[in-house]
Amino acid sequence: MSATNFDPRSSTPGNLPFPLHRMNPPTTMIWMMSDNTRRHLASVWLKKYPGGFGVLSATQYLIAKVDPRGNVQQLMEPFKRFEMWQIANRPMEEECPCANFFDPEIGGEWREWEGKKGHHPLCQFDRTAAPVFERAAKEAWSRIGEGKDPQARPDEWRRMREEANGSPIIRSR
Secondary structure (H helix, E strand, C coil): CCCCCCCHHHHCHHHCCCCEEECCHHHHHHHCCCHHHHHHHHHHHHCCCCCCEEEECCCCEEEEEECCCCCEEECCCCCCECCHHHCCCCCCCCCCHHHHCEECCCCEEHHHCCCCCCCCCCCCCCCCHHHHHHHHHHHHHHHHHCCCCCCCCCCHHHHHHHHHHCCCCCCCC
8 A cells, every 4th residue: 555645544553544634833823722723723623634533733643533524623632743754744745845855865955866766765754754864874974983974875874764764775877
């Protein structure tokens, strides 16, 4: 099954029965104003998620659930936190800012690489970005301590992502 923004089984962890919609800081403040504003926002977003959805604050905590009829259920603490790659309203790969990231392997922007699959390996919307970043940073500091260049290979980040996903490494060019 490929990951899509509208299929909750592919975009949410643990097969939650609903997609997760993350609000930005101004929308979170508007959401907190009153029941009327919550109902209005829920009715607008139900057009995008007709089966209901979970509402994430700007800090990525699940604060409410909206059923398919538009009823808002405010959740109580402790709130569960989700990662950026788990939200349904994340940008598609073509419009994500990570397409502009410099990639040492091709010597240009990530969007220019013909063999690219998904978001950049260090993009917050990629499932393995956090483990790849931690491993890359640890290895870079180690190499700097030895007086070497921080990055051993141009394709290092992509290879780390493939290893974190458990998929075989596919060489480009």
